[in-house]
Amino acid sequence: MNRNMQNEIPNIVFNSQKANNSGIEIITIESLYERKSNVGHNSEKAHQVAFNMIVFYTAGVSRHLVDFVWHDVKKNTIVHISKEQIHAFQFNDGLKGFILLFTDDYLKKQINALPKNEIIRLFNAHLFSPIIQVPPDSNVEHYFRLFYDEYSNIKEDYNQENTYGALHSIIFSKLERLKQYQTVHLKRTDKLNTFLNFKSLLEGNYTKSRNADFYAQSLNITYKHLNTICKNIVNTTAKEFIDAFIVLEAKRLLINSEIKSTELAYTLGFEEPTNFVKYFKKHTGLTPNAFKKDYK
Template sequence: MSKEIPHLLFESKSSEIKGIEIITLENLESKKDIFDHLPERAHQLEFYQLAFYTNGKTEHLVDFVWHTVESNAIIYVSKGQVNAFKFNKGVKGYLLLFTEEYFKNQLANIPQNTAIRLLTPQLFSPKVQVPEASNILTYIQLFFNEFYKVSENFNKKHIIDSLFNIIFSKLEEIKKNQTDYIKESEKFKLFLSFQTFLKNDFVFNKNADYYAEKLNITYKHLNVVCKEIINKTAKQYIDEFVILEAKRNLINSSIKSTELAYLMGFEESTNFVKYFKKHTGFTPNTFKNNNI
């Protein structure tokens, strides 16, 4: 049996519209036994996914955390994140799937905060509860009907693109009144720069002082920025980032934890094991066995 978590690639069923797809959760569940993987087991996405639950109560896994969902809940999953479903009785909904290329082509038309949310998922809860009075479901159902309409295909791509943009604009309207809505600010720009440096250099340096120096600010200023944006210190964010990268690597390959330690920048494998256990409560091998 394979010891690797599946990487799901995007496969479009439409010959007319590339890079985007919509399916029902019921259809996914009914066909799960014919897939090379089980949707209920952890798998890493190579595309973006928006799951809209219309009926039932269940859980949805995003980056190793199970989120309780029920009617009118939406779960965002960005490219590269780990995803899994639980198909409880009565669960219904839609999955809107789209590639990075399609997403980039829509950047000029969708709200800026949608782009921020999808490009920096670590900053947000993946779950959004849609008010019952909202008409987002109407637009998603319309999207589904237009996507699978077999006649009158004239201008179909433009219609699909427009509905995609409306759906995300409607979602931003909802999120604007929620606590996790981020407004553009100089501190937010600084945080994004910090995140970029961290992605590039975390193997070589896990020290917050190093990143403050790269940003030409003080360690204290970096902490203020992180506290305001994510309510965590810079060091806490660095540790969370490193642990998530370690988790993804552990279940994405047959690599041993001793090898991964060196790839993650730890001089001694024992230090990596202690670091991982301190932040997760598990040794790397235990975590891997529990999640494959």
């Protein structure tokens, strides 16, 4: 892990200590705590990650911040964090576990070996909670420990990449199975596909339009149909989903850079800074500057 020094809140990029790394790494929570003063940032302070993470707590009780929400964690809690999300640890005595880190490029290489619903379920922050509670009788911890042992074995490097890939696939499959029982099981339906297309359109056009009609027309469906799909998939209207998406982007940018709220307003597609301030306050109860000051 490394730090992009341009940001006030650090943006941590993938930088494995292991030579010839293909984009995956595993460390322990204990080792991160021990070296927190030597990695260029404090892991207990909010920071953005430029990679994906699966954190598996094996002992202790604490909290973990994901996109401005604190989640309680304990033994057998898993937290999955997607690229670009803001997160922070809270280190307590007795806290132990593993942190599996991997780049988007690594995940893309693995996609062919993984059912698509696993990618949707584990790394779609807008659809599912980032928390999984693993049953005590599960053997998920066994595979994390096996991965850690394989990764830590400096004497054996023959065919290790294939071993990492196989263990990564096993861990993903097991977590998806657990997630399936703890959430509404989303099957690959036309509604889900349309919603994912809507989300993709929003990611590329939110600075151009906050109007649900714009996205409905782009999808060649009616506003009413898009609303029905959003209520079915994420239990909100299309407009509520758009607003939540933009507010989250605004929060990330506010705490992750030196950008002024006036400049941010134009970056997010608002014609006037005052309109952005009113919009942000309506959805958060705070002005952008108050949010940034309060959060830090």
